[in-house]
Amino acid sequence: MIPDLPADIDTIKGFLAEDEAQALYQHALQASALGPVLEIGSYCGKSTIYLGLACRANNSTVFALDHHRGSEEHQLGEFFHDPALYDAGEGIMDSFREFRRNIRRAGLDEVVVPVVAGSEAAARHWQTPLAMVFIDGGHSLAAALTDYRCWSAHLMRGGVLAIHDLFDDAHKGGQAPYAIYRLAQASGLFENLGQVNSLGFLRRL
Numbered sequence: 001m002i003p004d005l006p007a008d009i010d011t012i013k014g015f016l017a018e019d020e021a022q023a024l025y026q027h028a029l030q031a032s033a034l035g036p037v038l039e040i041g042s043y044c045g046k047s048t049i050y051l052g053l054a055c056r057a058n059n060s061t062v063f064a065l066d067h068h069r070g071s072e073e074h075q076l077g078e079f080f081h082d083p084a085l086y087d088a089g090e091g092i093m094d095s096f097r098e099f100r101r102n103i104r105r106a107g108l109d110e111v112v113v114p115v116v117a118g119s120e121a122a123a124r125h126w127q128t129p130l131a132m133v134f135i136d137g138g139h140s141l142a143a144a145l146t147d148y149r150c151w152s153a154h155l156m157r158g159g160v161l162a163i164h165d166l167f168d169d170a171h172k173g174g175q176a177p178y179a180i181y182r183l184a185q186a187s188g189l190f191e192n193l194g195q196v197n198s199l200g201f202l203r204r205l
């Protein structure tokens, strides 16, 4: 039971399963007592709401990073394309309007700080230590590696790295998130906190 979880949370567009959302909230609840949380890949704000509610309980902040132009699979003609999130005039995806609406309706405007930019550009001058980094952005190998390299370096000791869409079987999903998960484990910098569904958690030693 998550206090203040919007009653219509299941209607918010997104890609987080119920058990993953619960686990994300519980880890964020612990981690955000140490400092701010950053997610890469907010889309319409579903994961942001779980992170935001956890951060609010600790007077903390969630930086919600997304260029809101969609990943490869959201583009026109691709499998996860949503016409309601397509700006036909400009010919581009735009999930920011829907994101802002959902965050406002959840009462989280004071907790969620949107960073509307590409992951690499946003990281260029970033200096704030992070208590939790949730990676759920682009799923190409280049994008996942960029997210891991740019953002895991900002995790404070004891901070949590969460990576979504981990599939050890290539038939079930893309392998890029799993590749950075293995990279993090091989680095010796993290303790494994286990996996819930396709969401893995590691703690920075």
Ligand SMILES: C[S@@+](CC[C@H](N)C(=O)[O-])C[C@H]1O[C@@H](n2cnc3c(N)ncnc32)[C@H](O)[C@@H]1O
Binding pocket: 013, 014, 015, 016, 040, 041, 042, 043, 044, 045, 046, 047, 048, 065, 066, 067, 068, 069, 070, 071, 095, 117, 118, 119, 120, 136, 137, 138, 139, 143
């Ligand atoms: C799978 S969706 C995120 C789903 C979301 N976490 C949820 O709970 O439903 C991936 C998001 O990552 C964003 N994205 C992809 N590549 C990015 C990049 N290089 N920089 C910033 N955002 C990116 C896309 O715009 C998209 O909204």
